[in-house]
């Protein structure tokens with residue numbers, strides 16, 4: 031996957047008031063500023079690598095992932111990627127609280143582009159990986175956030191993507207689940223698939239990723255091998271050094 | 274054309290979302306799907322008392338069916354209109370209602386408004402089934418007309434979907450749209466011959482005569498409303514049991530295709546910005 035000269039801006043409204051009256055009152059001029067959340071980002075994610083994105087809050091990591099996942103469309107630059115992409119951007123995204131875990135697996139699977147046959151075939155595997163068998167017929171509104179993530183992650187990896195994009199969500203899972211994910215990422219790597227993940231835990235990134243990119247205020251600081259990137263990031267922090 | 278292909282590729286998701294809405298709708302209610310009948314029945318009761326009993330509106334009897342029952346005559350026009358108005362009003366909120374999904378998952382966004390129209394269409398199908406049973410009991414031989422009724426239902430659904438696609442986008446940018454449309458629908462039902470026969474409008478129009486030296490009459494303007502044609506066609510088929518006017522059917526079909534074309538165009542131009550605008 032290759033990202034080339036990517037820039038993304040948001041409109042910041044001084045008084046966001048989505049009503050007809052305010053638009054008419056304002057006249058043709060709308061009072062907004064362009065805020066560039068990503069500025070001219072270019073890097074390459076080697077196929078088959080596990081790629082970590084690091085940076086402080088608000089540095090644009092989630093925005094970048096959303097551009098990769100085609101939720102936002104960048105103003106400038108291009109993203110070239112090969113194969114199917116699955117994204118897990120937030121805990122329980124795409125779940126319907128009133129429906130059971132089972133119904134949600136089918137619904138979420140089909141939102142992510144799986145056919146019903148495919149989901150039926152993989153259903154046991156999904157439930158098995160998520161470890162929520164006991165509660166699969168309960169409405170998901172009764173799930174804990176850890177269970178949400180487990181089920182969501184289990185579905186996303188079973189989409190059988192060539193590129194898997196994961197935001198900070200894994201931190202919600204317990205140690206056992208994190209270990210499961212780590213093993214899964216190793217499997218992915220062996221199968222020649224790419225994983226792109228965001229984490230604030232440098233030990234996780236160190237453990238799981240072979241490549242990394244560091245974003246700061248929407249700009250790319252460095253990208254490359256994981257270890258030097260992480261140490262450069264840590265050095266830049268005033269309390270740098272302790273993991 | 275490529276866009277249509279993309280939409281077609283999401284048809285399984287569309288079916289699943291529609292089923293989700295249908296299943297989720299009356300979950301944890303005792304009467305379930307029967308609730309879908311309560312609204313039209315309550316409206317029918319009120320309108321029948323006010324307009325047939327107090328104001329003494331008398332629609333012409335069904336020709337050739339010979340039916341002369343106000344509530345049944347009313348329902349033949351009311352059910353299509355309530356489908357239309359409910360699907361426009363619910364459908365236009367569908368992107369806002371699923372904001373979480375739109376902001377976090379990539380999929381063909383058009384399935385959201387379309388599945389709403391689909392699920393309300395399912396309720397309508399159920400209501401029309403009950404209406405057909407009532408018509409048969411009242412002695413209208415409606416069975417041979419059913420395939421054509423179904424076709425007209427599809428055309429009306431296309432018309433509604435076209436409007437929904439425009440309004441759902443407008444509603445994301447200007448949240449006033451839904452209140453505005455709410456009022457518009459209240460006016461629209463009275464601008465359509467649903468609770469009164471069109472003959473009353475014809476009589477007034479003839480009395481006033483051509484407008485301002487042109488040969489346009491009040492009736493001509495009144496009949497620009499596509500819902501007037503839809504209601505006329507549904508009544509011809511269900512209540513009168515005869516072929517509708519070719520002109521009316523054409524007017525319906527052309528409005529539906531035009532609405533859908535505009536809807537697809539507007540939706541397609543704006544769908545990429547939806548995740549940020551929410």
Ligand SMILES: Nc1ncnc2c1ncn2[C@@H]1O[C@H](COP(=O)(O)OP(=O)(O)O)[C@@H](O)[C@H]1O
Pocket residue numbers: 040041042067085086087088089090091092093094548549
């Ligand atoms: N939809 C949006 N509208 C306006 N600003 C946004 C939007 N999404 C993100 N931003 C801004 O973009 C910047 C980067 O945010 P984000 O990508 O979420 O950071 P993080 O690296 O913590 O994930 C922040 O300053 C945030 O306020």
Ligand SMILES: [Mg+2]
Pocket residue numbers: 091092093197198
């Ligand atoms: Mg973030």
